Every structure is written in structure tokens, then in C-alpha cells.
Amino acid sequence: MPVQASEAFVQNLPQWLIWAGLSAVFAALTALFAKVGVKGVDSDLAMAIRTLVVAAVILPLVVVTGKWSNPLLLPGRTQLFLVLSALATGASWLFYFRALQSGELAKVAVVDKFSVVLVIVLAYLLLGERPSLREWSGIGLVLAGVIVLATKK
Numbered sequence: 001m002p003v004q005a006s007e008a009f010v011q012n013l014p015q016w017l018i019w020a021g022l023s024a025v026f027a028a029l030t031a032l033f034a035k036v037g038v039k040g041v042d043s044d045l046a047m048a049i050r051t052l053v054v055a056a057v058i059l060p061l062v063v064v065t066g067k068w069s070n071p072l073l074l075p076g077r078t079q080l081f082l083v084l085s086a087l088a089t090g091a092s093w094l095f096y097f098r099a100l101q102s103g104e105l106a107k108v109a110v111v112d113k114f115s116v117v118l119v120i121v122l123a124y125l126l127l128g129e130r131p132s133l134r135e136w137s138g139i140g141l142v143l144a145g146v147i148v149l150a151t152k153k
Contacts, residue, residue: 031112034097035105043097050093110149117143 010018038046062068071079092115099108120139123129131139 028109031100031105031109035100035108038097038101043101044094047093047097050097051090107150110146114143114146117146 034046034050037050071082074082096108096112099111117139120129120131120135124131
């Protein structure tokens with residue numbers, strides 16, 4: 001693909017798709033680095049170190065870019081759901097690191113991506129999002145893929 005055509009292609013992508021694609025790339029690297037990192041160390045300690053590094057990078061970034069504001073001034077509902085999200089993230093990381101320590105990376109990562117199916121079902125049940133028949137078919141394929149890949153011999 002010529003350079004101009006590839007630049008035009010990227011420029012025409014929705015911004016959310018670019019960010020989500022980058023998220024997927026870094027999530028893959030996260031899994032790989034974490035699998036190597038938990039070898040020979042307690043998984044809870046490994047997760048704590050990871051969390052400290054994330055905070056050490058993100059907090060200064062938010063401050064330097066002028067995005068910091070007093071979180072106690074946010075609406076109570078926002079605070080509640082951010083705290084719940086943080087607790088869910090912590091639980092997810094805790095269980096993920098434990099799974100990485102004893103399981104194969106490929107199988108752990110695949111089962112972890114079952115969250116995609118759960119997110120869509122929860123968005124349907126709790127947020128009123130309505131996937132099309134085509135999208136439900138894709139969700140079914142993801143679920144089938146998780147089952148096939150996680151149970152391979």
C-alpha cells in the first residue's frame with residue numbers, strides 16, 4: 001500500500017478504534033511481560049509492583065498535562081463508580097497474575113478475553129445497549145473461540 005494511501009486509511013479510522021487498537025497491542029505486551037515477571041516471585045507482590053509503577057507514571061503525567069483536579073470535588077456517583085472500577089481492576093489483576101503464575105500464557109490470556117463476552121452481555125442487561133444479530137453472532141464466535149483455545153490439549 002503506498003504511503004499516502006496508508007496515511008489516508010489511518011486518518012479515516014475513528015479515533016476510538018485507533019486507541020482501542022493501541023490498547024490491544026499494549027495489553028498483549030502486558031501479558032507477555034507479566035508472564036515472565038511472575039516467575040520466581042509471589043504473584044501478589046508482582047501485581048503490587050506493577051500497580052506502583054503505573055501510579056508513578058500516570059500521576060505525574062496527569063499533573064504535568066494540567067489535567068489534575070481534586071477528586072473529592074467530583075460528583076458522588078462518579079467517585080463511587082471510579083472506586084468500584086478500581087476495586088474490580090485490582091481483583092482482575094490479582095486473579096490474572098495468579099493465573100499467569102501457574103498457567104500457560106496463551107490459555108490464560110484467552111480466558112481473560114472472555115471478559116469481552118461478559119462486557120457485551122452486561123452492557124445489554126444493565127446499560128440498554130442493543131447489539132445487532134450480526135454483533136451477537138460475533139459474540140458467539142468469540143465465546144466459541146475462548147472455549148476451543150482454552151481447552152486445547
